[in-house]
């Protein structure tokens with residue numbers, strides 16, 4: 001027996017030795033590949049005149065992890081929406097580029113006014129003018145830029161949810177083209193109660209600063225929502241629709257998850273109902289991973305109710321403590337609102353609402369005690385979602401005026417994201433190009449920023465681990481490829 005076991009043991013020992021040598025070789029290979037990639041990247045980025053096309057090639061193959069500040073409706077290009085108008089047989093008004101969905105109404109109109117998509121495409125000048133209305137294309141200060149950006153949505157909104165599966169497939173294929181494995185998107189606006197059910201108590205809450213009164217009012221609305229069968233059915237339908245679509249789109253190569261959201265420029269009763277629905281929806285489905293508040297931050301209602309919104313979020317977070325929050329906050333620049341309006345939005349999102357991430361965070365240096373605030377964000381690991389293209393367009397903040405470097409210097413985690421690449425007519429690759437050319441991060445920082453997009457996502461622990469493993473493999477391949485050629 002001994003004689004038989006010995007060769008076997010020897011074999012096992014040798015097998016272990018070989019595999020550990022092979023593993024060691026692989027490890028040192030991967031280290032060498034990393035170093036070669038780092039060298040190649042630093043060589044490009046440190047040139048006085050950065051070879052942009054070469055850098056774009058590098059970015060094209062670069063694994064990008066996740067895009068976690070993403071809006072489904074704003075991610076699709078206007079051309080897709082025009083295709084959908086055609087498929088539905090709707091027409092578009094020549095004079096104002098609005099979609100007519102009521103076909104009977106159109107029959108009464110002169111066909112000269114509301115034209116088909118084929119008529120539109122036959123007139124290339126008119127078609128280009130539509131693209132200029134439905135996106136930021138060729139922007140030439142026709143409108144204030146923030147208004148141009150946010151007003152695009154009203155044009156394509158009537159068609160935006162007509163082909164959800166097709167829209168998600170476009171987004172998925174684009175992500176795969178760009179080596180992006182995960183997207184967290186604000187997919188559909190959460191339901192509200194019918195407009196007729198105005199809650200006057202809630203509607204007048206913005207004039208009351210007393211927390212006790214606010215909480216009592218929210219409590220009574222909350223109880224009312226819980227008992228409102230129609231509202232609960234609307235929330236369940238909302239969840240089901242997201243589950244149906246996402247379960248068909250997600251596979252081993254690509255994952256999309258949703259954030260439910262409310263609009264900050266709606267009246268408090270509608271806003272609170274949507275925020276409530278968002279929290280409830282995120283509890284009901286693993287496809288809905290968090291809650292967001294979106295919309296132009298400098299509009300009258302958004303500014304008036306900002307503190308109230310944060311208190312509403314705090315109230316709901318106490319009811320549903322496990323809900324993850326990422327709010328747009330501080331998407332403002334000096335001059336968009338009076339200076340007092342720049343003093344507390346990020347602070348309140350962090351300290352009152354208790355968010356897990358901040359979208360934009362542009363006005364940080366105007367916040368009272370911004371140094372302490374950044375320390376708090378670092379300690380609590382509150383990541384900031386950086387959207388360089390839309391920041392520049394909406395707020396004119398770019399280059400060295402952007403606080404991205406300040407966040408990094410203070411140890412606040414950042415992620416690079418696309419916001420509304422269809423409206424901006426950009427891509428996630430373009431966002432990385434701006435990040436690299438403007439701020440020239442080291443390769444290690446670049447990699448860290450990319451890993452942040454998974455680490456600070458709202459995926460579950462297990463899902464995150466799986467995505468990190470996927471990203472590790474992608475980087476191993478990427479670095480091997482770069483080291484082979486350079």
Ligand SMILES: [Zn+2]
Nearest residue numbers: 071328359419
């Ligand atoms: Zn956004």
